Amino acid sequence: xxxxxxxxxxxxxxxxxxxxxxxxxxxxxxxxxxxxxxxxxxxxxxxxxxxxxxxxxxxxxxxxxxxxxxxxxxxxxxxxxxxxxxxxxxxxxxxxxxxxxxxxxxxxxxxxxxxxxxx
Numbered sequence: 259x260x261x262x263x264x265x266x267x268x269x270x271x272x273x274x275x276x277x278x279x280x281x282x283x284x285x286x287x288x289x290x291x292x293x294x295x296x297x298x299x300x301x302x303x304x305x306x307x308x309x310x311x312x313x314x315x316x317x318x319x320x321x322x323x324x325x326x327x328x329x330x331x332x333x334x335x336x337x338x339x340x341x342x343x344x345x346x347x348x349x350x351x352x353x354x355x356x357x358x359x360x361x362x363x364x365x366x367x368x369x370x371x372x373x374x375x376x377x
Contacts, residue, residue, distance in 0.1 A: 262288065263288065264280055264286060264287070264288045264289070265288075265289050266280075266288065266289070266290040267292065267369075268291070268297075269292030269293060269294045269295065269354060269358070269363075270295060270297050270298060271298075271317045271350060273290060273292060274290070274294065274350065274353055274354050274358055275318045275319065275357075277290035277357070277361075278319045278357035279318070281357075281358070290358050290360075290361050291362045291363075291365075291366050292361070292365075292366075293365075294351050294354040294361060294363075295346075295347045295354070298343065298347050298350065299347045302343050305343070306343040307340035307342055308339075308340050308341040308342075308346055309340070311339055311340075312338075312339040315341045315346065319353070319357050324352075324353050324356055326341070326349060329348075329349045329353070335348070
């Protein structure tokens with residue numbers, strides 16, 4: 259069993275952002291689990307457009323450098339608001355590869371409490 263200070267279950271936009279921010283805390287051992295953006299990819303309607311505006315569609319990162327504009331520049335894929343689901347999923351995967359490169363894609367089936375810890 260791997261020990262860590264923080265385990266993040268889920269690799270959607272919020273899980274990835276939390277992992278990216280927590281990884282900046284010196285001495286904090288953070289592990290993130292999940293398939294990047296899989297809920298969005300598998301459960302949202304094909305052809306969907308995000309309801310949030312451009313500024314609210316960025317996934318927050320500690321350096322504020324992993325923006326939609328940075329993704330567009332790196333990928334060569336141009337799009338505007340409202341952001342298409344397909345591009346948002348691609349953006350999330352791109353974000354993950356840069357902000358949380360050690361993401362553990364194993365599926366967590368159960369969390370149990372043991373004394374003052376969880377397993």
